Amino acid sequence: MCGISGILNLKEPKNIEITQLKEMISVLEHRGPDEVGAYRDNWAGLVHSRLSIIGIKGGIQPIHNEDKSLWIIFNGEIFNYPELKENLIKQGHKFYTTTDTEVIIHLYEEKGIDFLQKLNGQFAFAIWDSKKREMFLARDRVGIRPLHYTVSNNQFFFSSEVKSLFTQKNIKRNIDPSTLDQIFSYWTPLPGETIFEGIKEVPPGSYIRISSGKLSLKKYWSYPYYSEDEQLDLSLSNITEEIKSLLYDSIKLRLRADVPVGAYLSGGLDSSIIASVVNSSFDNHLNTFGIRFEDKEFDEGDYQKEMINQLKTNHFEIVANNKEIGSNFPNVLWNIEKPVLRTAPVPLYLLSNLVHQKGLKVVLTGEGADEIFGGYNIFREAKARSFWARNPSSEIRPLLLGKLYPYILNDTKLRPMLKAFFGVGIDKPEFSYFSHQIRWQNTRKLTNFLSNDFSNNSEQNFYDRFNSFLPENFNNRDSLSKSQYLEITSFLSNYLLSSQGDRVAMAHSVEIRFPYLDHRLIDFMAKIPSRLKIFGMNEKFLLKKSYRDTLPKNIVTRSKHPYRAPIKQSLLSEKNSKIFEKYCSTETIKNVGIFDEIKTEKLFKKLSKFENSNEWDNMALTGIFSTQVIYDKFVQPSNFGNRSNFEFDLLIDKRK
Amino acid sequence: MEIKENIREFVVENFLFGDGDELENNTDFFEKSIIDSTGILELVCFVEESCNLTISDEEIVQENFSSVDRVSDFVQKRTSNSSQ
Numbered sequence: 001m002c003g004i005s006g007i008l009n010l011k012e013p014k015n016i017e018i019t020q021l022k023e024m025i026s027v028l029e030h031r032g033p034d035e036v037g038a039y040r041d042n043w044a045g046l047v048h049s050r051l052s053i054i055g056i057k058g059g060i061q062p063i064h065n066e067d068k069s070l071w072i073i074f075n076g077e078i079f080n081y082p083e084l085k086e087n088l089i090k091q092g093h094k095f096y097t098t099t100d101t102e103v104i105i106h107l108y109e110e111k112g113i114d115f116l117q118k119l120n121g122q123f124a125f126a127i128w129d130s131k132k133r134e135m136f137l138a139r140d141r142v143g144i145r146p147l148h149y150t151v152s153n154n155q156f157f158f159s160s161e162v163k164s165l166f167t168q169k170n171i172k173r174n175i176d177p178s179t180l181d182q183i184f185s186y187w188t189p190l191p192g193e194t195i196f197e198g199i200k201e202v203p204p205g206s207y208i209r210i211s212s213g214k215l216s217l218k219k220y221w222s223y224p225y226y227s228e229d230e231q232l233d234l235s236l237s238n239i240t241e242e243i244k245s246l247l248y249d250s251i252k253l254r255l256r257a258d259v260p261v262g263a264y265l266s267g268g269l270d271s272s273i274i275a276s277v278v279n280s281s282f283d284n285h286l287n288t289f290g291i292r293f294e295d296k297e298f299d300e301g302d303y304q305k306e307m308i309n310q311l312k313t314n315h316f317e318i319v320a321n322n323k324e325i326g327s328n329f330p331n332v333l334w335n336i337e338k339p340v341l342r343t344a345p346v347p348l349y350l351l352s353n354l355v356h357q358k359g360l361k362v363v364l365t366g367e368g369a370d371e372i373f374g375g376y377n378i379f380r381e382a383k384a385r386s387f388w389a390r391n392p393s394s395e396i397r398p399l400l401l402g403k404l405y406p407y408i409l410n411d412t413k414l415r416p417m418l419k420a421f422f423g424v425g426i427d428k429p430e431f432s433y434f435s436h437q438i439r440w441q442n443t444r445k446l447t448n449f450l451s452n453d454f455s456n457n458s459e460q461n462f463y464d465r466f467n468s469f470l471p472e473n474f475n476n477r478d479s480l481s482k483s484q485y486l487e488i489t490s491f492l493s494n495y496l497l498s499s500q501g502d503r504v505a506m507a508h509s510v511e512i513r514f515p516y517l518d519h520r521l522i523d524f525m526a527k528i529p530s531r532l533k534i535f536g537m538n539e540k541f542l543l544k545k546s547y548r549d550t551l552p553k554n555i556v557t558r559s560k561h562p563y564r565a566p567i568k569q570s571l572l573s574e575k576n577s578k579i580f581e582k583y584c585s586t587e588t589i590k591n592v593g594i595f596d597e598i599k600t601e602k603l604f605k606k607l608s609k610f611e612n613s614n615e616w617d618n619m620a621l622t623g624i625f626s627t628q629v630i631y632d633k634f635v636q637p638s639n640f641g642n643r644s645n646f647e648f649d650l651l652i653d654k655r656k
Numbered sequence: 657m658e659i660k661e662n663i664r665e666f667v668v669e670n671f672l673f674g675d676g677d678e679l680e681n682n683t684d685f686f687e688k689s690i691i692d693s694t695g696i697l698e699l700v701c702f703v704e705e706s707c708n709l710t711i712s713d714e715e716i717v718q719e720n721f722s723s724v725d726r727v728s729d730f731v732q733k734r735t736s737n738s739s740q
Contacts, residue, residue, distance in 0.1 A: 396713050536701060556673075
């Protein structure tokens with residue numbers, strides 16, 4: 001795991017200063033504290049900070065091919081590199097390191113861009129072809145590792161993190177109102193967008209080629225879909241055998257490292273399965289890490305204990321208290337680099353600190369299982385609403401929602417609300433956004449807090465903005481397939497793998513790996529009929545069935561507990577009042593100008609006054625607070641902090 | 657797979673956690689507390705999905721959904737009616 005940055009002259013040679021490369025990499029030290037290396041010629045500059053995990057000695061980057069015409073800087077892991085390397089050696093390629101990075105450069109020589117299909121990994125990299133004067137940047141299929149870019153004064157700048165781009169004085173730092181509108185609709189920016197004007201992200205499964213000053217962006221992988229005719233017709237036992245075999249191999253590949261690998265253990269199904277497979281098949285001295293909450297509503301400690309008792313792992317835990325969650329949130333936002341609507345990234349940031357303190361650099365986590373196997377409540381909700389939509393006048397059908405929200409069914413006063421709330425769009429189940437429309441329409445209420453200058457005045461309906469991300473014939477898909485696609489496109493890479501993933505782990509130099517996101521497993525599950533994924537209303541049925549005999553019954557049969565963290569109790573805690581005032585006083589809100597200070601003041605008062613608060617008010621509070629912090633840390637400073645008083649461990653200077 | 661086996665597999669997997677030893681095809685779901693009222697709606701949802709039917713409110717009654725045999729009979733009656 002590492003940090004990468006670089007500059008490319010698009011029109012003519014221009015001196016790329018060493019200080020520029022030093023400034024860019026200096027703010028990425030957390031991603032790679034072990035070694036720093038750089039390359040420059042008349043056209044391009046590459047710089048890399050390294051967290052050594054594979055090929056620890058002699059793996060300093062940039063790395064080159066045999067004739068030193070190709071140079072690469074790489075962030076991430078190629079898990080199947082030994083197999084790929086073996087073939088390349090047979091084809092006559094010479095290696096001078098034992099890294100996975102060097103494999104990429106030779107694969108590129110051998111196959112050109114098509115080699116991306118061969119990789120099983122999580123990565124972002126840049127290859128500079130100094131002979132052809134071409135730059136090639138790519139990102140892994142699902143978007144685990146970050147890669148941002150921008151163009152300014154005929155120069156192309158790229159980096160793992162936006163803050164590195166902002167060390168360059170000619171790159172403007174402004175909040176983009178249209179992205180803010182996206183976050184306040186879909187919970188995240190749309191693929192490729194960032195909260196900063198003019199700063200883009202390479203979307204998941206995509207690459208950029210820059211040749212003769214021209215930039216082309218292409219997708220090489222999309223989340224797969226198979227029609228009913230193309231799906232597999234297998235018995236339940238054959239399906240579960242294949243799932244176990246694929247997940248076993250995925251975990252085996254993801255344990256490849258020259259350092260010990262630990263695992264996160266939440267007490268939920270997904271992480272319990274991973275810890276259990278590792279423990280029984282690979283490493284019976286496994287280190288596991290878990291989050292506990294001071295606030296019992298959020299705590300899953302009992303389930304964690306049950307797993308630890310069964311597996312006997314070396315378990316370590318943090319107890320996240322409300323004060324800590326609030327006081328660390330600004331630092332977390334510095335790492336996340338975008339406004340968010342949840343405080344849930346903070347405990348994960350505290351957890352990676354514990355992993356770092358215990359001397360580990362790599363952990364496996366359970367993210368991705370909900371997307372691939374059908375675990376989220378929004379999927380079940382869509383299924384129950386589709387069932388209702390087959391006969392909208394039915395009195396009985398809406399009651400299936402009681403399977404998800406039993407408290408509504410049990411409360412005679414709330415029951416009529418059920419129809420009003422979940423009945424939105426019930427007459428149009430064929431609508432592309434049927435599954436997400438309730439969530440998105442309710443989230444959009446948050447845009448009411450924006451000031452006139454930041455309100456999106458565009459005539460374009462917010463659904464229409466999503467249309468360009470929908471594949472052809474999207475509406476022919478079944479209801480679960482559609483909602484899986486929407487969830488993966490909007491939320492997986494830009495929030496889960498980023499704000500709750502790479503960013504909060506790398507903040508403490510920890511690399512996380514995701515066994516459920518192996519593309520072979522994703523592809524297999526896409527070939528399984530939706531009705532088996534959520535069997536009746538039983539979410540992740542196939543995953544549960546696969547591991548029913550190896551896990552404690554309580555873990556398999558427990559109801560889904562979404563991972564969340566306290567919001568109001570943390571941000572409005574009296575103990576954090578100075579922090580809150582710093583970013584959200586009426587005066588600051590007014591001066592910054594993004595939000596309407598009268599409306600926000602009313603919201604803060606309402607939240608302080610009443611003990612109980614609703615979800616949307618809590619989300620609004622997080623959205624407003626986090627946007628104010630992002631402005632303060634990234635836009636406000638007149639001089640963006642950086643340093644260049646250090647020496648490179650390696651510097652290749654090829655200027656003529 | 658036969659309709660009856662399909663229904664049986666669903667009930668065993670979803671309501672009995674895979675242990676179907678005690679379930680006869682004529683076992684009454686309600687008498688044995690195998691399925692509750694929202695569970696019946698899950699079963700209705702499953703039957704609609706796997707047999708491509710839409711079931712009316714009037715048909716969602718104990719007589720049609722109280723055992724594997726009864727659900728299977730109901731489905732066969734409905735599918736033969738619609739194919740006539």
